[in-house]
Every structure is written in structure tokens, then in C-alpha cells.
Amino acid sequence: MADTAPRPFLGLVAGIAAGVVASAAMAGFQAAAARLMPSDSDEDPATVKAADRVSRAATGHPVAEPNRAAAGQAVHYLVGAALGGIYGVLAEYQPATRRGFGGAYGLVTSLLVDEAAVPAAGLAPGPWQASLASHGYGLASHLVYGMALEGTRTLIAGRR
Template structure:
């Protein structure tokens, strides 16, 4: 395997692990932002339906078993989708960071914004997992964008720490 190819695979692995850490950090950010909004008398709730992650999990289970998730399973299934998607996004980021360092611009914040625009503003409404941008209040869009910036920054921070821990070529 060439040195460049091994660097890409290293980036994929470190990025996937960093994506898991960034997914956790994103959840912490969202919990803190929701708590702050609640203290200010604002509601950041995303509406009456299940989150996109829960809906995606329900669709997958329905395709495999023919039955949807039980209410008791929804939270865990949504978490699994959130972390799996975070690991996937981290793997992509890690690979790109090895071959196109510009992807790390803004300490990962640009990547986080791109993810928000492509996933939340594009794929989620197209897949009918949630409302489109024109149907979402501005404060919820700002919350979603800032959450994804937190994901991107956390992703780059975790990737850098893991790169130091595992060093080049280990």
C-alpha cells in the first residue's frame, strides 16, 4: 500500500473515532443551548414529530422487519443513527483532511456548516425526515447551524488529539 493510501486509511479511522467524539460534543452543546433558551423563556423544540434520526431508524427497521420501532426503542435507535452518521461524517472528514488540508479551514467549522446545509437543509427535507428551510423558524435554523459548527470544531479538535496520540505511521 502506498504511503498516501495508508495516510487516507489512517485519516478514515481517526476521523471515524473523532466523529463519535464530535457527535457526543454536539449533543452536549445542544443540551446546553436548549437549557439556556429555556432559561430565557424560549423553546428550541423541533416540532411535534420525531427527530430525523428517529425517523431514519424507524424507516430502516420497517424495511427489514415490516414493523416500525416501538416507542421505547425510538430514543436508542435515534442515538444509534446520530452516532453512526457522526462516525461516517468523521471518516469522510478524516480522509479529506489527509489529502486536502483546506477541508480543515476554520478549525472544522466550515465542514460543520457544509454538513448542516447538505444534511439538514437538503437531505432531511428531500427524504421527508423533517421540514425544509422555508418551513423552519429562523431561531431553529440558527440552532441547527450552530450545533453543526460545534460538531465540526469538535471533530477537528478530536482528530488532532487522536493524530497526536497515534502519531504518524503507527
């Protein structure tokens, strides 16, 4: 009989590592998708705006121009790692978290982060102000994130 006791520490570590890998997969998907549907917006991405907020709070100044893209990527990977850590722990206790090979979790993160938290924080327009294509892009990006997250988590922590 296999041991099915939850392993929260392993889940956390595996989830964080998988979150970084899944964030890279998501960034790769977004780079490819951006070639198909280029943005006409000259506005900074929400990740850069978040980095600016942190920088202003810590130093009183926004992120310097040469560092803006890297700062935005750092925010992207930190959020991806944090969401991955949460996923890794949840997956240890609640197998339903892994539904759709992580795709369901990816879609939930899209709704909670992109559609709710980011606009509520003033980092992006509200969902009613975005195009249908933009919503589809976000959902697809997070679906890639969720599936890469589960694939990597499984490689690290094993199947349950």
C-alpha cells in the same frame, strides 16, 4: 523534512473516532440549547424517523416505543461517524478541509445534511418552513460538531 504523504487509512480511522466524539459534543450542545429554546413540536426528530424507516425495511415494523430515543441516538452517532470518516480522509489530502479548525466542514454538513438531504428524504420540513432560530440552532450545532471533530482528529492523527 516532515513526511506529508497522505495517510488515508489513519485519516479514516481517526475521522470515524473523532466523528463519534464530535457527535457527543454536538448532542451536549443541543441538550443545553434545548433548555434555552424548547421546541413546541411533538413530532419525532429526523433521527428517530430515519431509524423507523430502517426498522420498517428490515422488520416491517417501526422501532418499539421504549427504544425510539436510543434508536434516534444510534442514527445520530452513525451519521456523525460516517461524516467524520469522510472528513478524516479529506483532511489527509486537502488541508483546506480543516479551515476554521473544522468549523467550515461543520457548516457544510449542516447545509448538506440538515438543509438538503434530511428534507429531501422527507424526514423534516423544507428549509423554507423552518424558523430563523431553528436554522441558527442547526448551524451552531454543526459548528460545534466540526470543531470537536478537528480537535479530536488532530489528537489522534496529529497535525499536518
